[in-house]
Amino acid sequence: MHDHLPLKDAAQQFGVKLDRLRRAAWDGRLAARRVGNQWLVAPAEVLRFLRDHGRRTEPHLGTAGQRETVMARIIAVAVPKGGTGKTTTTLNLGAALAEQGQRVLLIDFDPQGNLTQALGLRPSDLEHTAYTAIKSFLTCFEPQLALAIRPTGIGVDLVPTSARLNLANDELAVAIQREFVLQKLLAPLAAHYDFILIDTLPYLGVLVLNALVAAQEVLIPLQAEYLATESVALMLDQIQLMRRSGLNAGLSVLGILLTMVDQRTIIHREAVEYTRKVFGGQVPIFPTMVKRSVRFPESQASHQSILTYDPDGDGARAYRALAAEVLRGTT
Ligand SMILES: Nc1ncnc2c1ncn2[C@@H]1O[C@H](COP(=O)(O)OP(=O)(O)OP(=O)(O)O)[C@@H](O)[C@H]1O
Ligand SMILES: [Mg+2]
Structure with a gap:
């Protein structure tokens, strides 16, 4: 009771x-x-x-009975580098997939809570979050993430977070099967969504490990600059480790997404070429690139997706094209 x-x-x-x-x-x-x-x-x-x-x-939770039951594709948006467009991509790819009629759940798994805030929720007001779900799972081993799900104004559902998720680092460190908590929490929800996108934090640790165990695919947003390629290499090593260790033998790279591209400058054009040369043979790179535009921070400040904030702009076009590529499964 x-x-x-x-x-x-x-x-x-x-x-x-x-x-x-x-x-x-x-x-x-x-x-x-x-x-x-x-x-x-x-x-x-x-x-x-x-x-x-x-x-x-809304939320979409509960609609599985109306359709043939399909398990969600679970995608971690991850790279161990700050400010590469992870949160922006989670939000706008989610919105673009929802626009295509997909049932989408976003998980804010970054204690910074940028996704939660960009979608207009104040972390301090939230009773149920990703953190409270982890906490209660560690206490009673019942997956209760559904309690935290909120509908949003951009057509997707959200599991928000608060800064307390930082505490989960320590709490998970001593827990049994600590890498499997998010996987267990998502399992009862997978039949209710077509896509579950997990926004992660910019360094590798037990939270990102949880995301990489729960996901089937990883989307790596890469800011178009030379130095960022090192973090992609680190991410690819980590994915190999997940496979070889058996933590997630089936984990695959959905693709590298070039973000904040400014094709007007030579340095950016070279960075894009360089990325294609270094990683193109190893893993897929999305044909779609996201250009740098002030509309992105503006849309987040007004709690909208780029699709409604600037519907005819390059940013909206890019994320719609990305959604189509993700749906087709071709990169
Ligand atoms: N294509 C873009 N053009 C211009 N600004 C962008 C673009 N994409 C994202 N931004 C802005 O850059 C900043 C960093 O983006 P974002 O928060 O998505 O990165 P992140 O990888 O999630 O960062 P963190 O590692 O801190 O979680 C944000 O202010 C965002 O609005
Ligand atoms: Mg982020």
Whole structure:
């Protein structure tokens, strides 16, 4: 019973109307218990109800029953270097996939919480986050990430984070099967989404390891400059290590995405050529490149995707093209 919620809280958590849950509790479609003058319900039961009876409002969680069940493609957006466009790519690729009718869940797995903030949530206001899900998993080994899922204004669902995720570094360090926690948390959600994109932090550690164990594919955003290639090499080594160690034998590189490209300068053109020369033979490089544009920071400040902030601009075109490449599976 300890994980049961009042219906009002469940309605808020899952983004559905309270009346709808109340009616379902009354007529028995939703297994809820009456305690005093309120109904209590288990989150898993709300998920089952939404799956079986469809969902009319976001989040997408629960729509699996309406389609043939397909497990989500889980993609980690990762490279151990700061400011290469990981968060921007997670957000805008997610929005572009959603625009194509895909059900998308974004996971903010970076304690900086940039993705959470770019989508208009204040980490300090959040009761349930990626961190609280890890914490409760380490205590009772029940995967309860669904509690943290929020619908957003850009057509995707989000698991937000707060700076407390930093604490998970230490807490996971002493946990059994510490690299498998995110994988376990995502497992019950995979049937509800077509894509789960994980935004990661810019250095390798137990959080990124969790993302690399949970994912099937890695998307590596690379700022078009010489020095950044070293971090891509490091990332590729890490992916090899995941495969060889058996931590994730099937992990593959979805592709390297060149970001913040400024083709007007020779130095950038050379950096792009250099990247293609160094990595082109080893791993896929997306034909699409993302140009540098002030519209990106502007769109994030106004909690929008580039697709709605500047729908006809180069940035929106690039992320739509990237989504098409990801969907086709060709890089
Ligand atoms: N194509 C672009 N053109 C111009 N600015 C961009 C572009 N892509 C991202 N930015 C901006 O660059 C900054 C860094 O981008 P972003 O936060 O996506 O990088 P990151 O890899 O997630 O960084 P961190 O490693 O700190 O998590 C942000 O202010 C973002 O708005
Ligand atoms: Mg980031």
